Amino acid sequence: MRVLVTGGTSGLGLAMATALAEAGASVALTGRSAARAEAVAAGLPGALGLELDVRDEASVARAVERAWSRLGGIDMLVNNAGIGMRTVNPRFMTDPRGFWEVPPDGFRAVIDTNLTGYFLVAREVTPRMLAAGGGRVVNISVNDTTMRRAGFVPYGPSRAGTESLSRIMAADLHGTGVTVNLLLPGGATVTGMLPLDAAPEGVAFLEPSVMGPPIVWLASDAAAGVHDERIVAAEFDTWLREREKNGR
Template sequence: MSASLPVQAGAGDGPLTGPGGPVRVLVTGGTSGLGLAMATALAEAGAAVALTGRSGLRAKAVAADLPGAIGVELDVRDESSVTRAVDEAWSRLGGVDMLVNNAGIGMRTVNPRFMTDPRGFWEVPVDGFRAVVETNLTGYFLVAREVTPRMLAAGGGRIVNIAVSSSTMHRAGFVPYGPSRAASEALSRIMAADLRDTGVTVNLLLPGGATVTGMLPLDAVPEGHAFLDSAVMGPPVVWLASDDASGVHDERIVAADFEHWLRDRTTVGRS
């Protein structure tokens, strides 16, 4: 899927390294939480990873700890920032084989006590509503809009949009986070329809439960509630970047159930 590229030095051997060089992956929001977990898994599997963050300094510092990775400054809400970041990642990696649209902000930005003191939608500040939607929805659109024509010109590519559990989309007190995630999932399905049979695939990937990411205040969760580790995203995102996932399109993959999903898929394929 990839060709040789300038940033091969430091990239490890693994399933995402082939004769033409490592698979090249752009991960937005890659400095913490799910993004960092996925960037780490991809880099350790041999991919050349460009991870982004609003702070370029932080992105570079985080990338320095991963083999073959680079850090890129990106504010997904800003069209000019998106263009610059994709230009930089494309140039330094020699192309991008897969985009992982992950950058997002949560309920804590509009209500720090949203777990213990949920607010009705009419109490949500307008600026906070817009900030969440612009990051979680418009951000996915802007980055995919910038990357897709380049992938089409290159003959193919893969887009993975990070999603959440359906219950999050209609839970009381979850405006604007729930609507922003519902809309980003609808966007993903339309992207998949628009790109069918083009060589560019689009899939959704979600953890499958409450996950330790920093978005959820752990001290506000009922005792005994189990959390998923962010590392749960590693195996499915690495698989989605591999040759085994060639042609996989318009799927909604739950990371916590990935092994079962993959086993069922393989069984059906053999029958």
Template sequence: MEVGAMETTVLVTGATSGLGLAMAAALAEAGARVAVSGRSGERAREVAAGLPGAFGVELDVRDERSVSRAVEQAWSRLGRIDLLVNNAGLGMRTVNPRFMTEPRGFWEVPVEGFRQVVETNLTGYFLVAREVTPRMLAAGGGRIVNIAVSEATMSRAGFVPYGPSRAGSESLSRVMAADLRGTGVTVNLLLPGGATVTGMLPDAPAGHRFLEPEVMGPPIVWLASPAAAAVHDERIVAAEFEQWLRERVRRGTAPE
């Protein structure tokens, strides 16, 4: 699938590894011009060098000034940003490296670790979208895709602060969609549909297989394409994307 005859421009946050890199690669290979962002500008440039038509941008989503500089740089080089993919995030390993085998009660979580995860996974989504949205509105439209996780993660024992941060970012996305309804700027949620090999999880136990990050490729390319122009306030599970798309076609809400 290609993103369309007109060159689509994309900013992906947290795009130097894991889900972000998989989505940036899929979009670039489909013909989009992609700004690959990460906290390390050097790493972002190295990754972008391996993708067709991509370039690297230093972006710390927790820092308002960094966000402002990065969005300005990306918009200037791309001429516009058609699609923002809010993906940058920190996982449970940052506060408890053994969270899968030795979960901690919320009262044992370091305060600073809690703040860092929430500032990245929730405040970061807000700051980047806040910077990009007025530009999209002035340009007459745009698309925002916020990366989410399974609902079980939001209530699982030992998952503070990751679970609450992702629940907050999902709620933020729904409110963003409500605020932007009818404006020409669409907002959707995309999640893998299971534990994924991203570096945030320990190795899979014997007999268990994690999803590969590439599962995010087909849905994010579709969400950047003309076929998704009217898609708004949807929660799309990447592992079930083909089935979801077939159902849309069956209902007559999507072109074949």
């Protein structure tokens, strides 16, 4: 399995790239800094690090071409690169701001990265997958509550857009051999996007490694026909048992 993971130098992206590489996949991970991407990739078995700014069409085209050439193709795209609320309001958990207080440049930056970036990378990879006869796209999302929580513009709308984009991508690609699925952690994770003291009392942060088992499964033969599913990593074992019990 040849996999391209965007935003793979830290957090969820690094956890998924690590799990995939350790499971035997050939992984290309990306980051805005070529040096950092290469350094992180050097710590994973057989991984490749590439510079990619998902907001920039030319950067996307270059990175996808390099990944395709170096890996000999791309079987799976993991759309993960993203930025959080801290970029527009560093105190968003303790001092949430109304949407009317969000600077337009900050709004655009989050939407451009978290939503338009997913579109641009998938738009570049999908025609190659279709020509090759198949492939898999996994878009990383978040809990529904994040999409309607006070003070979460523009991050919430960017991830609501991710959900809609994924569903429409899945509909557009139905029956083509290219599958599209959503994957989300299922809770606050230790990625730096949320302050560690931000979780409600009695609720612990999830480790990024929670994404490992489901992403490895999505890259496996068992998931070859899985399409238009929304998988919660923290509930993956239960979801998989139910799926197998129902003969799917």
